[in-house]
Amino acid sequence: MKTVLKTENLHKVYSLGSFLRGVKINALDDVNLRVESDQPVIISLVGESGSGKTTLAKVVLRLIEPSSGSAVVYDQQVAGKGVRPAKREFLSTVQPIFQNPFEAFSSYRTVDSYLERTAMFVNGLSRTQAVGAMEEALASVGLKFVDVKGKYPNQFSGGELQRVSVARALIPHPQIIIADEPVSMIDASLRMNVINLFLSLKQKFSTSFLYITHDLATAYYISDYLAVMYRGCIVEFGEARIVLTNPQHPYTKLLLESIPSTKWKWVRKQMAESDIETKEYRFVGCKFHNRCSLAQDICIQKRPLAIKKADGRDVYCHFAE
Amino acid sequence: MIKLNNLVANYTTVRGQVSAVDGVQLEIPSGIILGVAGESGCGKTTLMKIIYGDIGFPLSLPSGNIEYNFRTEKGEPVTTKNIKNFWFKRISYIPQSSMSSLNPVIRVNQQFVDFLKDGQRKADVLAQVRTYVQELGLPAEAVDAYPHQLSGGMRQRIMVAMATFFQPDIILADEPTTALDVVVQKGILLLLMNLQEKMKNTIFFVSHDMGVHYQITHKMLIMYAAKAVEYGDSSDVFERPLHPYTKLLTESLPTIGDERTRQGVAGRPPSLWDDLRGCRFADRCPLVTELCRTKEPELIEYRSGHSAACHCAEKLL
Numbered sequence: 001m002k003t004v005l006k007t008e009n010l011h012k013v014y015s016l017g018s019f020l021r022g023v024k025i026n027a028l029d030d031v032n033l034r035v036e037s038d039q040p041v042i043i044s045l046v047g048e049s050g051s052g053k054t055t056l057a058k059v060v061l062r063l064i065e066p067s068s069g070s071a072v073v074y075d076q077q078v079a080g081k082g083v084r085p086a087k088r089e090f091l092s093t094v095q096p097i098f099q100n101p102f103e104a105f106s107s108y109r110t111v112d113s114y115l116e117r118t119a120m121f122v123n124g125l126s127r128t129q130a131v132g133a134m135e136e137a138l139a140s141v142g143l144k145f146v147d148v149k150g151k152y153p154n155q156f157s158g159g160e161l162q163r164v165s166v167a168r169a170l171i172p173h174p175q176i177i178i179a180d181e182p183v184s185m186i187d188a189s190l191r192m193n194v195i196n197l198f199l200s201l202k203q204k205f206s207t208s209f210l211y212i213t214h215d216l217a218t219a220y221y222i223s224d225y226l227a228v229m230y231r232g233c234i235v236e237f238g239e240a241r242i243v244l245t246n247p248q249h250p251y252t253k254l255l256l257e258s259i260p261s262t263k264w265k266w267v268r269k270q271m272a273e274s275d276i277e278t279k280e281y282r283f284v285g286c287k288f289h290n291r292c293s294l295a296q297d298i299c300i301q302k303r304p305l306a307i308k309k310a311d312g313r314d315v316y317c318h319f320a321e
Numbered sequence: 322m323i324k325l326n327n328l329v330a331n332y333t334t335v336r337g338q339v340s341a342v343d344g345v346q347l348e349i350p351s352g353i354i355l356g357v358a359g360e361s362g363c364g365k366t367t368l369m370k371i372i373y374g375d376i377g378f379p380l381s382l383p384s385g386n387i388e389y390n391f392r393t394e395k396g397e398p399v400t401t402k403n404i405k406n407f408w409f410k411r412i413s414y415i416p417q418s419s420m421s422s423l424n425p426v427i428r429v430n431q432q433f434v435d436f437l438k439d440g441q442r443k444a445d446v447l448a449q450v451r452t453y454v455q456e457l458g459l460p461a462e463a464v465d466a467y468p469h470q471l472s473g474g475m476r477q478r479i480m481v482a483m484a485t486f487f488q489p490d491i492i493l494a495d496e497p498t499t500a501l502d503v504v505v506q507k508g509i510l511l512l513l514m515n516l517q518e519k520m521k522n523t524i525f526f527v528s529h530d531m532g533v534h535y536q537i538t539h540k541m542l543i544m545y546a547a548k549a550v551e552y553g554d555s556s557d558v559f560e561r562p563l564h565p566y567t568k569l570l571t572e573s574l575p576t577i578g579d580e581r582t583r584q585g586v587a588g589r590p591p592s593l594w595d596d597l598r599g600c601r602f603a604d605r606c607p608l609v610t611e612l613c614r615t616k617e618p619e620l621i622e623y624r625s626g627h628s629a630a631c632h633c634a635e636k637l638l
Contacts, residue, residue: 048502049473157589158361187360188529192573192585214502221575221583244577256577258507260532262559263576268515271508 004035010069025281027055029232040206044219047229074175095169099181101161105153122172137167159190176208231287238313248320294319323349328385341367343547351390352521356538363544374404413484417496419476423468430464474505492524546601553627563629608633
């Protein structure tokens, strides 16, 4: 079995404010994830903004160094003390897709120049060979090279441009694509086209995905595994269908109750407000205790450890049934 | 009743005039939440700007007018020309990005007294503001803070507080919760629903999230490429849509516990610069006929209070 993604005691501390009055924020606070599989998998990372999802993606992409701990992607150490994987080898294992395609591509460069560079520098192809690689990658996302060649980002719609950025990520045939909120900037009517593309790429090219989102409905639709994060900690992790149809952590339950569904109406009762965010990051015990209906003294004093359930999921709660 | 009479809104650009809202004709009863949905670029925000009377270059209103549901103190009708005098008193606005709407260098309380009526004392108003803000579930100190000290959800609550402080007749909310997380979003929307039930104002609620519309609206307006394509009670629009675009929009989104494969709407909306003939949705429509490509459908009432602009609406009845 291959290790698709493994993080061990991953920590990342950001310092905010000035030298004297600064506050420290644990954007990642002891994150332990482990997914092993021989098949390609889609792992979703869900949570509110400020939960540390993007920080985790950046650590895996080597864009930031973790404060401590390590991360492994497809049996390759990518983060940790003194870890420096060969650049080309790393880039042909892990590739990113970002949230806003209009910001990911410079408006002063043609989009095909990005594809060409990836083919030349990561795959080591010549300029003429690169054309073949570009054609192949664009065809797999449903676009034609002649329609893309020489065009600038403003000549595409958001959905099309996001497809081009998927095509760029596909050129090195990566084993895993890290997609950070890939559809949140795209119109609802076009969103599903990109989501379905991920599913077909998973089958056709055996590409795994780390899908980072705050949209639980699309996470349910495509993912095999799902991790729910809150204030830098994992609160629940397991198979996506098990977690979302029968949530056990009170925060996962709160998230699911808050989805604006078109199938059922909200129960209109008063909701527990969150405290000032920087305070919540520094809680010693469970970070959700101030909003939790089950909270007892132990939740304030002691961080809950992972409890392995019979269905294979981890729940980080003292009182999960 | 608010009447929109054949509104046409143009933007002047270097390439010439383009109509971002093209012939919208509606009657909206007072005291309801009207949801406005559609893709980006379909004219939702432009429609809000016109209703708000914020018409200035490059936006212009070459034809059409609005009859508002209130009159001036002298009993004269209010039009898009003089509505500016009633901003935040009878008609108010909740923007999408609270961070870029609040002044970052002055405290929140000073921004509340910005729109003071003549002869009101600052201290009295501030005391009122403090109690009002607490009613909306914010700590009283939030009023004395600078905008950057508050979280996104708190700032948006402040915007809701400002917009509802004078109990206006009309509130325009342009994607007020798009930038927020689901849990915070739910809190704000429940607040807005409670306030609307108490004050009975008319809210125009713009969002591209059909789930949000389902939760809070009484009536729905669906726009597509500058046209109103469907209008009716929310329950009808969601359960028995008459326009294929609405149907695709509501069916395309996945739900938890439902394993069916979902398809997005193929293609993209037409460019408003093109010579648009026939139905604007024709190229993406699964029910398209020859008639759709040549004749533009009109917004016709098919059921009581439920109208659609589609030649094939009878097939969906």
